[in-house]
Amino acid sequence: MGMAIGVGWRVRSVAWFVALVALVCMTGFSASIQPDGPVCDGSEPLEGEPVCADEYVDAFNGGLNSDPPVYSPIACGESVCGETGTFVHEGLTTRDTDWYLVTLIEPADVTWSVTADGFAHAITTVDISAPGGAVVGDYVVSTAGETLTVTNCLGPGQWALFVTTFAFTGVPCGSTYSGSVSCQPCGPPGTGACCLGCLPCVDDILTLIGLWGPCIACREDLDLSGSIDFADILAVIASWGPCP
Numbered sequence: 001m002g003m004a005i006g007v008g009w010r011v012r013s014v015a016w017f018v019a020l021v022a023l024v025c026m027t028g029f030s031a032s033i034q035p036d037g038p039v040c041d042g043s044e045p046l047e048g049e050p051v052c053a054d055e056y057v058d059a060f061n062g063g064l065n066s067d068p069p070v071y072s073p074i075a076c077g078e079s080v081c082g083e084t085g086t087f088v089h090e091g092l093t094t095r096d097t098d099w100y101l102v103t104l105i106e107p108a109d110v111t112w113s114v115t116a117d118g119f120a121h122a123i124t125t126v127d128i129s130a131p132g133g134a135v136v137g138d139y140v141v142s143t144a145g146e147t148l149t150v151t152n153c154l155g156p157g158q159w160a161l162f163v164t165t166f167a168f169t170g171v172p173c174g175s176t177y178s179g180s181v182s183c184q185p186c187g188p189p190g191t192g193a194c195c196l197g198c199l200p201c202v203d204d205i206l207t208l209i210g211l212w213g214p215c216i217a218c219r220e221d222l223d224l225s226g227s228i229d230f231a232d233i234l235a236v237i238a239s240w241g242p243c244p
């Protein structure tokens, strides 16, 4: 199951980062070293958020860190040249978090790739429909200069693609990153109950119940009968077991 995260998006403990490595099926990430230098080539649309500073309040795209939650829209195939950094707010060190909302009308393997300009950053995918938000797949962090990539098979709906600095101090506001989103049809199912659909296995039966009835071209329609019914639940149970 994706990990429910309440107000923990800013928490600094190492244990939190370890705990966030909540794996679900059909997910992957990678990191590769990029050359030094500006990461935006001028072709990417600008994020548009005000440059952070001490006592900055993010009412632009702070996602679940903002009240009410706010996001920057992004679509499959789009890129962005964004800015982030660390600052002090009410005596606490914090960071500019940027949340990009992607909307899917059908399941897709969504790849979120971000290169930061010489600072360590962190990215993940968040299920914003879960109470408090839930990390989907991997929460990955970089050393300076790496490109981070996460890929998750996501179902129809809205998902947040998250990026921020890894550290809470020492990254000047206005530090840039380049991000991009690409979407492909979800890959073929693997083995085990958790790989029958796009969602973690422990959620599958509840997901099926939630979608009960006619469901055309739904990934959760496991026998492709055109509806979600007992046959699909039986398919999950028949494949129950360890998730690779």
Ligand SMILES: [Ca+2]
Pocket (backbone or CB within 6 Å): 047, 049, 082, 083, 084, 096, 097, 098
């Ligand atoms: Ca920003």
Ligand SMILES: [Ca+2]
Pocket (backbone or CB within 6 Å): 049, 058, 060, 061, 062, 096, 097, 098, 099
């Ligand atoms: Ca922000």
